[in-house]
Amino acid sequence: MVFTQAILYWLPKVPFKPWNPDSPSPVLLFYQGKFIASAMRDEHITKEEMLVTLLENGVASFSEVHAVILRTEKRMDIIRKAEAKDRLKVKGA
Template sequence: MKDLFFKNWDSLADIALCTLCAFFTLFILVRISGKRTLAKLNAFDFIVTVTLGSTLSSMILNKVTLTEGTVALTIIIILQYTLAWLSRASPTMEKIINCNPTLLYYNGTFINDAMKREGITEEEIYAEIRNFRLERLDEVRAVVLELNGEISVIKKSSVVGGTSSLHDLKNQKP
């Protein structure tokens, strides 16, 4: 109990040094690997973000050596890059790695089967529509649960023709 707030100056110095080294190590690795490492485009990207944070925490708190942590960070980033490359290179791998967006509401109709499968309620959809500063449901073309778990509200467009952002959901429309 006596070490709850302060152990000694040496442990503070170790934490400070580990924090500096771990932070700059991750910073350099992220700069080398590119912006995709920080993107949260799908479930796997979320896992990468959480894993990077957990590994960084272990490095900062000296639970693993800086070398061990650097190896772990490098492997995580290489795995993320490899899986992103595989999903671009192969439609089969893309289906395995990424889930599909889910249409929850379309042209005035709640898609109850999809809502039930995803665990989304009508109240949550109403809340998201309000977050997009829309009052009337007749202004909404669609509500989509995206790959990264976020909900998008698509406003009706007065423009006819062109490619719709909903084109990949055409099989899900009621």
């Protein structure tokens, strides 16, 4: 009974956030050699965190990267310059 009372006391204090399938949307953190400082600040991501992700994906430096995109749960996708060129060739064909 005490447990039920505790839940009934605590439940109204928890903010309700309905699930939104569109949220959070991907965020561009790095593009064509430039850091997007405002996005990095909003998402609390540092250059060092991005560099660690690059190294984990076998990329030695930002000079090899076309873009870095932040996905859900702080997972970052790396698009290498070579991949970006290949994608442009396919679109242009």
